[in-house]
């Protein structure tokens with residue numbers, strides 16, 4: 300009996316409790332998180348809660364890992380009360396309390412802890428993509444090396460139309476870095492080389508990618524302050540996963556990863572701490588049924 304209970308997967312228990320109407324506020328207060336959205340046809344799961352807690356709960360049921368790929372767009376820790384330019388106006392760079400830096404030592408501890416959970420949750424040949432700017436990406440790289448990930452590529456996402464630098468004391472910031480790494484040195488990672496080469500007109504795809512930020516068509520259900528373009532996630536997913544693979548995004552935001560996953564026939568698990576972004580995510584995932592996101 301006990302064995303049978305243990306053998307049940309985290310996701311099937313969660314699915315049952317969600318569809319039995321038990322994933323309500325009470326459930327969330329008791330466990331600290333709740334399954335806020337589940338699409339049984341596409342196997343899309345969205346948790347409202349702290350990713351440390353949800354990932355630890357999944358790892359307790361799947362200690363050998365259950366995800367083929369993770370995309371993590373963590374807090375960049377760049378909300379330092381500075382200014383930037385948006386639609387020709389000076390606006391604060393602050394994204395929210397979740398994006399405040401606590402100094403390099405604590406930012407490193409935080410980063411290493413969530414990266415360790417992600418590493419446990421990856422299947423043996425799974426890979427992780429992590430985006431960031433200079434505020435966090437070097438910490439991510441150092442933590443990955445300490446944890447024994449194998450770094451595969453450093454992608455530069457170049458934005459063709461960056462906002463101007465208002466102070467005129469720096470070069471215009473126009474790139475973000477995305478590190479791609481395998482779970483460990485033994486991993487035999489998936490890379491859909493031919494598909495990437497075909498997309499690049501028959502030449503090897505390089506590590507500098509140009510994509511515009513998300514346009515209005517990606518914000519019909521509302522917007523997130525650091526929303527990624529669907530085209531970026533689409534390429535990442537097609538490059539490194541196979542149809543039917545299970546993808547995790549621990550810092551889901553508006554679930555751009557989920558949109559890219561579903562559009563490409565992959566399964567999705569997102570985790571997001573802020574209820575407003577959980578609702579936006581659910582609206583975008585549901586909107587796919589109507590052909591919008």
Ligand SMILES: C[S@@+](CC[C@H](N)C(=O)[O-])C[C@H]1O[C@@H](n2cnc3c(N)ncnc32)[C@H](O)[C@@H]1O
Nearest residue numbers: 349350372397525526527550552553555571572
């Ligand atoms: C950089 S944004 C991700 C944006 C996302 N890639 C998109 O396209 O919309 C990071 C998100 O992580 C969430 N977050 C921060 N700390 C978290 C935590 N401990 N657990 C879960 N979500 C968290 C924030 O609320 C924010 O929405």
